[in-house]
Amino acid sequence: MYIASYLSSLMQMSRLVKKSPSVCTDLLLNSSDVCNKLRLMKELLKSSYGPTARLKQVHNNIGGAVVTTSTSSVLLQAISSSHPIISLIKGSILNHVSRFSDCGLFASVFCLSLIEEAGRCDLSKNVIIRVNKHILSLCTAHLQQEDCGCKVQLDFCSSQSLITLARSVISSKPTCVLSEPESTHISRLAVQAFLLTVPCNIPDKVRLGRTVIIPIEGHSVQKSAVFPGLLLDTPENISLGNLCSPLRMVLFSASLAGDLGELGDGRIEVHQGVDTDSQILGQLLELGKQVLKDEVKLFVCQKVIHPVLQHYLRCNAIIVIERLGISLMEPLIQLTGAQPVATLHTTIPREAYGEVHNVSVRQFGSKTKLHLHPAGKTTTCTTILCHRNETMLNELKLVCQKAEHVLRLTLREPCALLGGGCTETHLAAYVRHQSKNNVSESSPVLGCSQTEYLVAAEAFCRSLESVATSLEHDDGASLIDLTHAHHWTLPSDVTEEHLEDATALCGCGVVQSCQNKKWSYLNTEYAEFSPAPLLTASPLQPTVLDSFTAKVNALEVAVETANLVLDVRYVIQDVN
Amino acid sequence: MLEGVVINSRQHVGLQKLSALSGRIRSSVGPFKSYKFIQDESSGDSVLVCSCFRIIENLEPNCAVGQLVYETVRGHHKQYRTGSGCLLFLAGAWSRAAMDSLQRGISVKHLITAMSEGIDICLDVCKKFSLSFKDLAVIEKCTAAPGGTKKASTDASVEEMANFHDKCLSKSGQRKVKLSRHFCEAKSEMLSTVRDPDQPDMMVIAESLSHGCEKAMKLAVEAAQMLLKTNQQRIRDPLFDISKMLTCLVSGLPEDCACVVEGCILLLSDEQAAVAHVVKQQPLKVALITGDLSPTYRHLGFKSLPGEQCVRENLDLSASSKEDEWVDKVVKLLLNLEVKLILTAGLVSQKVIQHCGRHQILVMEKVNSSVLKTIGSSTGAIPVHYATQLTESCVGDGVNVEIWRDLSSYERKSLTAVNISTGRNSGLVTVVVTSCVHGKLQALEDQFWACAYRLHQALKDGALLPGAGGAEVLCVHQLQKQAEHDRAKDSKTGSAANLYRGLVLQLMADGLIDYITAVMVNTGSFTAANARTIVRKQLTEFHRDEISTGKFLQLVSQSKREDAGFSAVKPDEAPALNIYDNLSVKQEAWRKALDLVFLVLQTDAEIITGTGQNNEGNLMLL
Numbered sequence A: 001m002y003i004a005s006y007l008s009s010l011m012q013m014s015r016l017v018k019k020s021p022s023v024c025t026d027l028l029l030n031s032s033d034v035c036n037k038l039r040l041m042k043e044l045l046k047s048s049y050g051p052t053a054r055l056k057q058v059h060n061n062i063g064g065a066v067v068t069t070s071t072s073s074v075l076l077q078a079i080s081s082s083h084p085i086i087s088l089i090k091g092s093i094l095n096h097v098s099r100f101s102d103c104g105l106f107a108s109v110f111c112l113s114l115i116e117e118a119g120r121c122d123l124s125k126n127v128i129i130r131v132n133k134h135i136l137s138l139c140t141a142h143l144q145q146e147d148c149g150c151k152v153q154l155d156f157c158s159s160q161s162l163i164t165l166a167r168s169v170i171s172s173k174p175t176c177v178l179s180e181p182e183s184t185h186i187s188r189l190a191v192q193a194f195l196l197t198v199p200c201n202i203p204d205k206v207r208l209g210r211t212v213i214i215p216i217e218g219h220s221v222q223k224s225a226v227f228p229g230l231l232l233d234t235p236e237n238i239s240l241g242n243l244c245s246p247l248r249m250v251l252f253s254a255s256l257a258g259d260l261g262e263l264g265d266g267r268i269e270v271h272q273g274v275d276t277d278s279q280i281l282g283q284l285l286e287l288g289k290q291v292l293k294d295e296v297k298l299f300v301c302q303k304v305i306h307p308v309l310q311h312y313l314r315c316n317a318i319i320v321i322e323r324l325g326i327s328l329m330e331p332l333i334q335l336t337g338a339q340p341v342a343t344l345h346t347t348i349p350r351e352a353y354g355e356v357h358n359v360s361v362r363q364f365g366s367k368t369k370l371h372l373h374p375a376g377k378t379t380t381c382t383t384i385l386c387h388r389n390e391t392m393l394n395e396l397k398l399v400c401q402k403a404e405h406v407l408r409l410t411l412r413e414p415c416a417l418l419g420g421g422c423t424e425t426h427l428a429a430y431v432r433h434q435s436k437n438n439v440s441e442s443s444p445v446l447g448c449s450q451t452e453y454l455v456a457a458e459a460f461c462r463s464l465e466s467v468a469t470s471l472e473h474d475d476g477a478s479l480i481d482l483t484h485a486h487h488w489t490l491p492s493d494v495t496e497e498h499l500e501d502a503t504a505l506c507g508c509g510v511v512q513s514c515q516n517k518k519w520s521y522l523n524t525e526y527a528e529f530s531p532a533p534l535l536t537a538s539p540l541q542p543t544v545l546d547s548f549t550a551k552v553n554a555l556e557v558a559v560e561t562a563n564l565v566l567d568v569r570y571v572i573q574d575v576n
Numbered sequence B: 001m002l003e004g005v006v007i008n009s010r011q012h013v014g015l016q017k018l019s020a021l022s023g024r025i026r027s028s029v030g031p032f033k034s035y036k037f038i039q040d041e042s043s044g045d046s047v048l049v050c051s052c053f054r055i056i057e058n059l060e061p062n063c064a065v066g067q068l069v070y071e072t073v074r075g076h077h078k079q080y081r082t083g084s085g086c087l088l089f090l091a092g093a094w095s096r097a098a099m100d101s102l103q104r105g106i107s108v109k110h111l112i113t114a115m116s117e118g119i120d121i122c123l124d125v126c127k128k129f130s131l132s133f134k135d136l137a138v139i140e141k142c143t144a145a146p147g148g149t150k151k152a153s154t155d156a157s158v159e160e161m162a163n164f165h166d167k168c169l170s171k172s173g174q175r176k177v178k179l180s181r182h183f184c185e186a187k188s189e190m191l192s193t194v195r196d197p198d199q200p201d202m203m204v205i206a207e208s209l210s211h212g213c214e215k216a217m218k219l220a221v222e223a224a225q226m227l228l229k230t231n232q233q234r235i236r237d238p239l240f241d242i243s244k245m246l247t248c249l250v251s252g253l254p255e256d257c258a259c260v261v262e263g264c265i266l267l268l269s270d271e272q273a274a275v276a277h278v279v280k281q282q283p284l285k286v287a288l289i290t291g292d293l294s295p296t297y298r299h300l301g302f303k304s305l306p307g308e309q310c311v312r313e314n315l316d317l318s319a320s321s322k323e324d325e326w327v328d329k330v331v332k333l334l335l336n337l338e339v340k341l342i343l344t345a346g347l348v349s350q351k352v353i354q355h356c357g358r359h360q361i362l363v364m365e366k367v368n369s370s371v372l373k374t375i376g377s378s379t380g381a382i383p384v385h386y387a388t389q390l391t392e393s394c395v396g397d398g399v400n401v402e403i404w405r406d407l408s409s410y411e412r413k414s415l416t417a418v419n420i421s422t423g424r425n426s427g428l429v430t431v432v433v434t435s436c437v438h439g440k441l442q443a444l445e446d447q448f449w450a451c452a453y454r455l456h457q458a459l460k461d462g463a464l465l466p467g468a469g470g471a472e473v474l475c476v477h478q479l480q481k482q483a484e485h486d487r488a489k490d491s492k493t494g495s496a497a498n499l500y501r502g503l504v505l506q507l508m509a510d511g512l513i514d515y516i517t518a519v520m521v522n523t524g525s526f527t528a529a530n531a532r533t534i535v536r537k538q539l540t541e542f543h544r545d546e547i548s549t550g551k552f553l554q555l556v557s558q559s560k561r562e563d564a565g566f567s568a569v570k571p572d573e574a575p576a577l578n579i580y581d582n583l584s585v586k587q588e589a590w591r592k593a594l595d596l597v598f599l600v601l602q603t604d605a606e607i608i609t610g611t612g613q614n615n616e617g618n619l620m621l622l
Helices: A006-011 A032-046 A072-078 A084-100 A104-120 A125-144 A160-170 A180-197 A276-293 A307-315 A326-336 A390-412 A422-437 A439-446 A450-469 A548-567 B013-023 B052-059 B064-080 B084-103 B108-129 B133-144 B146-167 B177-192 B202-209 B214-230 B270-279 B322-336 B350-358 B369-379 B438-461 B470-493 B499-522 B528-545 B552-567 B583-601
Strands: A022-026 A055-060 A067-069 A151-153 A211-217 A225-228 A230-233 A247-252 A268-271 A298-301 A319-321 A354-356 A358-364 A367-373 A381-387 A415-418 A477-481 A487-490 A519-521 A545-547 A570-573 B036-039 B046-049 B245-251 B259-262 B264-268 B284-289 B308-311 B341-344 B362-364 B396-406 B416-422 B429-435 B463-466 B580-582 B603-609
Touching: A032 A072, A032 A084, A032 A104, A055 A072, A055 B064, A067 A072, A067 A390, A072 A084, A072 A104, A072 B603, A084 A104, A084 A548, A084 A570, A104 A125, A104 A450, A104 A548, A125 A422, A125 A439, A125 A450, A125 A548, A160 A180, A160 A390, A160 A545, A180 A211, A180 A225, A180 A381, A180 A390, A211 A230, A211 A326, A211 A390, A230 A326, A230 A381, A247 A326, A276 A307, A307 A319, A326 A354, A326 A367, A381 A390, A390 A545, A390 A548, A390 B064, A390 B583, A415 A422, A415 A548, A422 A439, A422 A450, A422 A477, A422 A487, A439 A450, A450 A477, A545 A548, B013 B064, B013 B084, B013 B583, B036 B052, B046 B052, B046 B438, B052 B064, B052 B084, B052 B438, B064 B084, B064 B583, B084 B108, B084 B499, B084 B583, B108 B463, B108 B470, B108 B499, B108 B583, B133 B463, B202 B214, B202 B438, B202 B463, B202 B580, B214 B245, B214 B259, B214 B429, B214 B438, B245 B264, B245 B438, B264 B270, B264 B429, B270 B350, B270 B362, B270 B396, B270 B416, B284 B369, B322 B350, B341 B369, B350 B362, B369 B396, B369 B416, B429 B438, B438 B463, B438 B580, B438 B583, B463 B470, B463 B583, B470 B499, B470 B528, B499 B528, B580 B583, B583 B603
Parallel strands: A055 B603, A211 A381, A247 A298, A268 B308, A298 A319, B245 B429, B284 B341, B341 B362
Antiparallel strands: A022 A570, A055 A067, A151 A415, A225 A381, A230 A367, A247 A354, A358 A367, A415 A545, A477 A487, A477 A519, B036 B046, B259 B429, B264 B416, B284 B396, B396 B416, B463 B580
16 A cells, blocks of 8 residues: 655655655555564564573674673664554663663563464454553552562561572673672672662761662672772873871863864864964963862762863872763762852852762782772762673673662662562463453453353463563473462472472572472463462561562553554555 | 574584584694684685684684673683683583583573582582692602602702703893893892792792693793892792783793893884984883873863864964874973883874984884783872873883893884883882794783783682693593492482483593593694593593592502603603692682583573574574
8 A cells, every 4th residue: 555645745846856655555464574583683682681691792783893682672772674653662762771770671572473373363353452551550550569479578677689680691691600699799799789878867868879880801700899989990000198087179171182072063263373272272271270279189980081180280289080981970969069060161169069988909910000089978879780701791780780770769769570480370360260250241341252251361361471481491391380370490300209309499489399380381281270378377488589570561551552553554665 | 584493402502512613722732832824815814823712713603602602701811811622622521511411401400400519510620639739748758758759859950941041032242231240140049039838839830730831831920039039029929919920021032031120121123223323221210191292182081062163263384283282292391301212102293202212212013001000109200191181290201221132133113112110129020922823922911911911810719629631530430430329329219310410420520531532642643543532541540549538649640640641641751740630720610611511401482583694494483
């Protein structure tokens, strides 16, 4: 089907270039090309999911740098397609990731499974969309319930559950190549850094601090550490005289390179004998004099500082740090209370000065860092991350940022979901049970027959379970136990007796296997049941936890995106 | 528009690539390396390379796996300057082990668990069987006591050193008295160094770490001892500051002319040389400049205005150009400050060199930043960025320039080497590396740095690892023992749970055996089969003896037997010499090799972004 574009040809009467008409495609989910692309995207993301995932090497075809990763934010950014459907899915998942950091792959795999399952069952898209919406509300309502079987309350009195949460995030990316003690160390550091960013005395408005991550290549992971305060790059041969605390500091956001960079491309005319360079330098040195008079001891600039000014300041025993970079500005402002000076043409107001308690020099391999100790209680801290190789270090940095975000989200909702696929299987079992029980009430409300309702609900459950299945990449089988509805994996080289082995644990590590347990393979049918709550005297000690807030949002994003894709009827493309 | 492309294969292309890349350096592992030409077909250029790192660097691998390999090897080389070959070889050998395991149906997850266990065993063996300096001192005494062989070897080495000096430039008549003092006294001083009884002789350590680069190691030892002496460090701490070592490459002289000189040797062009002849042998005032010395130079980050126009009110034809004005200003400033020597880290414009030459000011460009730092700290000079910045307080005093050697006779274009030193222990030591073949200089320099870093690292670790394949044989032994143990347990319990583990450990051990045999084959006196038999024999002896971990001395003698096998290659060498390896370098190289294997093993697809034609068969378009 073609729609001629009259408008554009009318507007460009003077040009004789003939424009080709836009192309309109109908019922795109029926086209095999689109289905293949969606399947490929699903395979790509599915194989990158979980702690035993397969990695992807991302690079461009002109010899650019290679990134080895299984992180959704990197993968999705690299995926780009000519097809708007792919871009739509990619966009909405990336938006989720930018807000919550975690569960990007969960959302993508779930969303793509929903679309695939919808194509398989022979129902009208409208029905599927309505049922999906209904079941989503069923799920979110269940997850918000106090006694939800796949939810654990986080205990802030002990750091154990926080460390477990951080550890689940950190060990979910195999590119980091961490050994057991290494991932424990990094998880502890993540929690330590998070705790340092929480203010001790609460004013009327709580504001969390910042963690700055500094990666250092070529050292063992065990050398990674967290420091309160900030560590800044500094020239090697820095000498700290005897400084008396606190130190006054000034922070410039304007470039002090001595150029007229802010003029842009404008033209200026200069009289003969006038040297603009030296005039600006004069201005800079005036600035230096004022700073010296005001007894500033630490001089920091976001951009370049003219070497002559640097020399002048250093000769007067002022510590100079240039090229701080935009990312460190905000933490430094928080730490010191300084206001960044954006011009060099006025005298610096007194209020703009900040303060640090003390400074010291720290050496990390060949790198020298200046450690700024805060004047009061601070919520700014620095994590030094070390790893043997650049690729692994890059991924480790991403993962640590993610862990920090996930830990922060616990302050909003102090709970977590069982990891290792157990939440998915539990929800699937719950939805199956509920939909069977309330089919007579729900189907008239949704305007469909009881069978249609059950088929659509089944598709939703299978999609959920397929996410749990995606955790296994070594040809192992995925199972669900028919009492608690937790997720179990059976390695390909092990017989089923293994599960009855008393040492086996479910995906999240809460349920122990025993003789009289019944299992069912995840892709087969089983009689619906209501998952029984775990009755133990002591609180649950899961070994894998997922972020509650991120996962609930990911669930919503996945269903809504899938519904939107199912709802798209036409694609109109301008091919000019 | 971008396209996502997925490459997928059952036969793990990535591991094959890794193995193939590692195959390129097979003939370059171990102490016996042969030179290789790497030719660029498009430009016709070629380079002569020797070390594994330079091979990979010059091959410029552009596939994804290649880039990962290069990134890892570069990181390792930057830190250690040695062990890149070992890293790359084992990455290849263990990737073959991984491929083998995959073919036998072992899953990736199990493979990773088993290989991690394997590397833990290896690193543990290294730690356990490493010899601390205290142990080494004990061994030294043990071997020295009967028959006094040790003493003889020390004497021999000193004699050798003396011979070595005779061959050096340092003994040729042109040298000035001041420098030759060190060399004349070298013999007596090296003997008289009082050392900690718990510390073994640096000479002995160095010899055992030379790995076939005896000449380079001699230079390294000499440089290290000179550094220790000039910096008057405590004797108990023999760790020298490697950043104070410099190299100077001179082509056109025979390799025997390589030598170690206190101070900083720099090469000059003839017009600079003329100035140098004037200013030599007197204390000079020095200025240190970190930027370029040219009127148009601006510091990094300075954006000059594109639209600046100069407006003149009257036409003045006699006015000199801005550039000349700047040069005049700088020269005037230098004359006022009585600066006679300028060292710049950047470049110097020809005009400045000429102007300064006219006023007998010696200007030197592209000076190493550590030289600027050291000379700055010993003369009180403060490095500045622009010459116009110079003031009285930035200028240092008391630098000596000496004509070290006139090399003009060897090459058609004239070349003079000067030695820049400060009277007050500047602490710099230059190693002059010479070769008649220009293309070989890089390899010789690399050899020197490898030796210097090995020595430095050994002193830093305070321990050594049995070398000449010793550590590898111990690891193979331990891996095989563990594999045997796993298999026995399996057959007893009847389950297949640990079956894969024994197999993977065995394959990892095979990788190490492959490494040992490759090193032996490279010596030229073993065929691959021959080498394999020797290693196997050694291993069966090991297994039979069932060495307990506590009896390390016995082990050392065992590993010495191993050495004997190797050093049989060179009958002229004393067979008693122990060969050692660096502990941390080897551990790091192994760890990084396995990291590479893990990263590649777990990768199942490449995502290629960007436009362009890609005609590979197994691409899928998104």
